[in-house]
Amino acid sequence: MQFTDSHIHLQDYKTKNAQQIIAELREYNFTKVICVSAQSDDFSYLATLAELAPELIIPAFGIHPWYIDKVPTDWPELIRHFLQQYPQGILGECGFDRLKGVDLVQQKAVFQTHIELAKEFNRPLNIHLVHAEDILASIFKQLPPKFLLHSFSGSISFLRQILHHGGYISINPLILRNPKSHDLIKAIPSDRLLVESDGPFQSDYSYLPDFIKQISQIKKIDSLSLSRQIQQNLQNFISSSD
Numbered sequence: 001m002q003f004t005d006s007h008i009h010l011q012d013y014k015t016k017n018a019q020q021i022i023a024e025l026r027e028y029n030f031t032k033v034i035c036v037s038a039q040s041d042d043f044s045y046l047a048t049l050a051e052l053a054p055e056l057i058i059p060a061f062g063i064h065p066w067y068i069d070k071v072p073t074d075w076p077e078l079i080r081h082f083l084q085q086y087p088q089g090i091l092g093e094c095g096f097d098r099l100k101g102v103d104l105v106q107q108k109a110v111f112q113t114h115i116e117l118a119k120e121f122n123r124p125l126n127i128h129l130v131h132a133e134d135i136l137a138s139i140f141k142q143l144p145p146k147f148l149l150h151s152f153s154g155s156i157s158f159l160r161q162i163l164h165h166g167g168y169i170s171i172n173p174l175i176l177r178n179p180k181s182h183d184l185i186k187a188i189p190s191d192r193l194l195v196e197s198d199g200p201f202q203s204d205y206s207y208l209p210d211f212i213k214q215i216s217q218i219k220k221i222d223s224l225s226l227s228r229q230i231q232q233n234l235q236n237f238i239s240s241s242d
């Protein structure tokens, strides 16, 4: 069985170096891993990973809403530079978050720039959304054709809105802590489902093979078909939309 991880911060695994991580991912049979940045300091490490394993690592360049105060003013130019350099690169993680009190006007402006870059380069967006469903809902129509909601655990009605606008849903093993999550998992169409670890913060890539088994039991699909479908979904997500 083969695996994918649609949201991981490999630069934050402090105890392992890039070569070790890549060797381990190959050992576990991962075929594609989206490595997201949180701030512009991460970009060059992601580029290194993408050079080491271009078939495996999809670098995502973006500014996480928690760090928008820290970025250099030329951050859009930096992202543009890396997107030009790495044709497999995408945008993220970026989005909205009400947890840390970061100014929402600023968050909207930064996200808008990510949307423009996604459209300019025809690349997908890896979106972070915490306590801000209303904000994303108000700009659904502006989103690029390909986007995913990372670490999704929202309501089924919000799920339907995302699906309606063509979005993919990425879930991580922590979702199973909530007993109500089974209904949500059942409601995600198999062809829009992605799995992630959000490692090293929420989970770890080594848990994803088991997570696939658990999802397959909930959705009553055999785990091999499910893992193939998720591979295909990630491929569809990253392939250009025209």
Ligand SMILES: [Zn+2]
Residues within 6 Å of the ligand: 007, 009, 036, 093, 198
């Ligand atoms: Zn993340």
